[in-house]
Amino acid sequence: MHTRRNFLQQVAAATIAIPLSSLSSLAAVRARDxxxxxxxxxxxxxxxxxxxxxxxxxxxxxxxxxxxxxxxxxxxxxxxxxxxxxxxxxxxxxxxxxxxxxxxxxxxxxxxxxxxxxxxxxxxxxxxxxxxxxxxxxxxxxxxxxxxxxxxxxxxxxGYRMHFEPKTLEVVRMRNSGEFGKILFFQGQCGFRIGDPTQWRLNKALAGGGSLMDIGIYALNGARYMVGAEPVWVTAQETKTDPVKFKEGVDETIQFQLGFPDGTVASCLSTYNMNNLDRFFLNGEKGFAELQPSTGYGPIRGRTHKGELTQPHKTHQTVQMDEMAGILLEGRQPVVPVNGEEALKDLQIIDAIYQAVKTGRRVDLHLG
Structure with a gap:
C-alpha cells in the first residue's frame, strides 16, 4: 500500500490526468497550475x-x-x-x-x-x-x-503563527467590535526554564540576546495585537540569578512595561528561568479575555467575560502556511499583519527594552 508521500512523488513525476476526488490529488493539480x-x-x-x-x-x-x-x-x-x-x-x-x-x-x-x-x-x-x-x-x-x-x-x-490562531483572532474580533469597551490593561507572561547551556539560544553572537529574543517577543508582539495600538514608551528591568549560564548580553529574565497613547498600559515578563508561564490577559471597561496557554503550539485555551472560547484547534504551522500562500499568491490581507514592517516594530521595541534595561530610564518609542 502506498504512503501519502510516495503517492505525491508519483504524482510529481506523472503526466497523466489525475482524479480530483482526494485532497492530495487536488493539491498536486494546483501545484502544476x-x-x-x-x-x-x-x-x-x-x-x-x-x-x-x-x-x-x-x-x-x-x-x-x-x-x-x-x-x-x-x-x-x-x-x-x-x-x-x-x-x-x-x-x-x-x-x-x-x-x-x-x-x-x-x-x-x-x-x-x-x-x-x-x-x-x-x-x-x-x-x-x-x-x-x-x-x-x-x-x-x-x-x-x-x-x-x-x-x-x-x-x-x-513567522507570526499566532496571528492566524482562531482563539486569538476571536479576541481580536471582540476587541474590534467594542465588546471589551475601552482597553485598560494587558499582561503577557512568557517563559520556561531553558536546558542545554551550550545551545545557540544562549550564545549572544547567534541569538542577539536571551529570553527576550526567543520567548519574550511573544508577549511584546501580543501586547500590540491584543491592545490594538502601538506603544509610545517602554520601561524595563533585568534580573539575572545565574551569570555563568546567562553570560553578558544574554538576558535571563526581563520585565518590561509598555505605555499606549490613550493611557492603556501593558506589563510583560520574559524569562528563561521559570516554567508555567504562557498567559495573556486583556482587561477592558466592559469585559476581559484570558488565554492560557496563549502562545504554545497548542491547543490554545481561552475565556472571556462571555464564557469559554470554543474555536477548534488547528496545527498552527499548517494554518500559517496556507494563509501565507493566500497572501503571496492571492494578495490576501491578514487580520493581523505578518509583513516585514510589522516585525520591524517589534525590533524597535526590543532595541528600546535593552536600552531601558541599560539606562534604567523610560525610553520613548517612535515606531515605523
Whole structure:
C-alpha cells in the first residue's frame, strides 16, 4: 500500500490526468497550475521539522526544496519528503536557487544572527521570503532586510503563527467590535526554564540576546495585537540569578512595561528561568479575555467575560502556511499583519527594552 508521500512523488513525476476526488490529488493539480506555494526550508533544525510535518496537511503550500549545511540532513529529508536532488542546496550553492522554478519562497529558520544575510540572499535570488521571528538582531538589520526585498520586488513575511490562531483572532474580533469597551490593561507572561547551556539560544553572537529574543517577543508582539495600538514608551528591568549560564548580553529574565497613547498600559515578563508561564490577559471597561496557554503550539485555551472560547484547534504551522500562500499568491490581507514592517516594530521595541534595561530610564518609542 502506498504512503501519502510516495503517492505525491508519483504524482510529481506523472503526466497523466489525475482524479480530483482526494485532497492530495487536488493539491498536486494546483501545484502544476502554479496555485500552490512552493516552499524551500532553510536551516533544517527542530522548528523546520515541525513546519515540514505541518505542511503535509496544507492545501495551498507544499515543501519542494531544502537548504542546509549538513549533507546527512539533506539526505534524510530527501528520503522523508521526496525532495529531488535539484531542489537541495548547501549554503555555498544557495544562490543558484534563482534558476529554480520549483521554488517560490524561502522560509528562513536559521539562528537569529543569520536571518539578515539569509533573507537578503534569498531576495537577491528573486524569491519571496518568510523569516522566523525575531526577524533580525536589531531594527537596523530589519530595515536593511525590508529594503533588500523591496528592491528585489519580493515580499517579506515573518513567522507570526499566532496571528492566524482562531482563539486569538476571536479576541481580536471582540476587541474590534467594542465588546471589551475601552482597553485598560494587558499582561503577557512568557517563559520556561531553558536546558542545554551550550545551545545557540544562549550564545549572544547567534541569538542577539536571551529570553527576550526567543520567548519574550511573544508577549511584546501580543501586547500590540491584543491592545490594538502601538506603544509610545517602554520601561524595563533585568534580573539575572545565574551569570555563568546567562553570560553578558544574554538576558535571563526581563520585565518590561509598555505605555499606549490613550493611557492603556501593558506589563510583560520574559524569562528563561521559570516554567508555567504562557498567559495573556486583556482587561477592558466592559469585559476581559484570558488565554492560557496563549502562545504554545497548542491547543490554545481561552475565556472571556462571555464564557469559554470554543474555536477548534488547528496545527498552527499548517494554518500559517496556507494563509501565507493566500497572501503571496492571492494578495490576501491578514487580520493581523505578518509583513516585514510589522516585525520591524517589534525590533524597535526590543532595541528600546535593552536600552531601558541599560539606562534604567523610560525610553520613548517612535515606531515605523
Amino acid at each position: 502554479g496555485k500552490v506555494l512552493r516552499v524551500a526550508l532553510m536551516g533544517l533544525g527542530g522548528y523546520a521539522s515541525r513546519v515540514a510535518e505541518a505542511m503535509q496537511s496544507c492545501t495551498k503550500a507544499k515543501l519542494t526544496g531544502i537548504v542546509s549545511g549538513t549533507p546527512s540532513k539533506i539526505k534524510d529529508w530527501q528520503n522523508k519528503y521526496g525532495i529531488p536532488e535539484k531542489n537541495c542546496y548547501s549554503y555555498d550553492t544557495f544562490d543558484q536557487i534563482k534558476n529554480n522554478p520549483d521554488i517560490d519562497v524561502v522560509y528562513v529558520t536559521t539562528p537569529n544572527a543569520l536571518h539578515h544575510n539569509n533573507v537578503i540572499r534569498a531576495a537577491a535570488a528573486g524569491k519571496h521570503v518568510i523569516c522566523e521571528k525575531p526577524m533580525a538582531l536589531n531594527a537596523k538589520e530589519g530595515r536593511e532586510m525590508i529594503a533588500a526585498c523591496r528592491k528585489a520586488g519580493v515580499q517579506l513575511l515573518v
